[in-house]
Amino acid sequence: MxxxxxxxxxxxxxxxxxxxxxxxxxxxxxxxxxxxxxxxxxxxxxxxxxxxxxxxxxxxxxxxxxxxxxxxxxxxxxxxxxxxxxxxxQIKEQELNLKEQERQPTVAELKILDLEHNLKEQEYHRSIAELKILDLELSLKEQKNQRSIAEVKNEMLQLKLMDQKLKTTEIECEVVGAQKTESMLHVKLRELGNILQETREQDTGTAIDSQQEDGPSDTVTAIDSQQEDGPSGPMENNGPSRSDRARRPVERYALSGKRRSRRQRGAFGDFRNLQICRVLSPSEVLIGLNVPRLMVALLREFHLGPGIIVEVEADLAMWWERLRTVMPCAGVEKSEVTVGK
Structure with a gap:
């Protein structure tokens, strides 16, 4: 029913x-x-x-x-x-049961609504958590980028430091090379000084003998040498004056083919080809000098200016002193300084 x-x-x-x-x-x-x-x-x-x-x-x-x-x-x-x-x-009880049954769906609906609200809250919290995760990921990426930039800067600084170290090492090598060359030059100068002293000692004993053997035809006075050289201007760079040059006896070795002993030749070899040379302009060339290679290197290293008369005398000590007086002069290129055979 x-x-x-x-x-x-x-x-x-x-x-x-x-x-x-x-x-x-x-x-x-x-x-x-x-x-x-x-x-x-x-x-x-x-x-x-x-x-x-x-x-x-x-x-x-x-x-x-x-x-x-x-x-x-x-x-x-x-x-x-x-x-x-x-x-x-029974009918009343059934009516009450029906009313209760009618009320029960409303409670279920409330529960459903509550569950839906809870789900929405959970979704909201999830979205907030996702946003936080994204923010953390972005911050991590920024930190990585900053680290990469810092690493690149450090690499650049290291490269700069390496370049500076290389430059410093090159400069140190250059300084060491300069010091070595300076020490070598000092050694060579000492050797030259020793050789000059030896030649002085030898030439003092052989000067008189050579004059007697050659005779008056081989020796010339300072006036004859002055007439052959012709008029010239005063010396530059505090060099010897013309009057001082004329007073000093200059010995010219003629190309007579007369062979001298080793004691007469001295430490530098045969002086028969030594001639008086004059540098009038940068285009002229030193010729006829039969000197050792070390002297040639020194002549090439220290330029001789124009208008300077270089007299090669029998006494190597005097010649060396004269050469020292004109060493600081400039004007002749290295390529223009040659030595004749």
Whole structure:
């Protein structure tokens, strides 16, 4: 049976059940014949009340209320009335259950809404966490970039330091080379000084002998040498003056082919090819000098200026002093200083 139908039937039963006087029911009971036994379906149908007041008879059996209803109206036995009351209470309970069932979906909906709200909050928190993660990733990338920039700067600084070290090493090597060359020059100068002293000692003993062997034709005075050289200007760079040069005897060795002893030749070899040379301009060249290679290197290293007369004398000490006086002069290129055969 449907719940709505049962509720309607319960309301009709409750409205039609009006009490009836007990005396009338007894009189009718006595007059009426005993009713036949009813099946359960008929009994259920007989329990449907008829509109009107309900009368509960105390002494009726099952089915008597049906016969009484057929004659007099709403007359029910005690059992039927109790059954009706039970049905009414059941109907009320069902109505309450239905109302509770109607309320239960609302609670579920609230729970669903609460869950949805919780899910939204979780999504919001997740989005915040994702944003934080992205921010951390960006900060890590920035740190990596800064580290890479710092590494590049450090590499650049290291390269600069390496370049500076290389430059310093090159400068040190140049300084060491200069020191070595300076020491070598000092050694060579010492050797030259020693050689000059030896030649002085040798030439002092051989000067007189050579003059006697060569005779007066090989020796010339300072005046003859001055006439052959011709007029020249004064010496520069504090060199010897013309008058001093004229006073000093200059010995010219003629190319006569006369062979001299080693004692007469001295330490530098044969002096027969030594001639008086004059540098008039940078284009002219020193010729006829048969001097050692060290002297040639010194002549090439220290330039001789124009207008300077260089007299090669028999005394190498005097010649060396004269050469020292004109060493600081400039004007002749290295390529122009040559030595004849």
């Amino acid at each position: 449907d719940s709505s139908k049962t509720a309607a039937v319960g309301e009709e039963v409750s409205e039609s059940m009006i009490p009836v006087p007990s005396g009338a029911s007894r009189d009718r009971d006595e007059e009426a014949a005993p009713a036949p036994a009813l099946s359960p379906e008929e009994a259920a149908e007989s329990m449907i009340p008829v509109p009107g007041p309900r009368v509960v008879a105390s002494g009726l059996r099952l089915g008597d209320c049906r016969s009484a209803n057929s004659t007099s109206g709403n007359v029910l036995c005690n059992k039927c009335s109790a059954d009706i009351d039970v049905l009414a209470t």
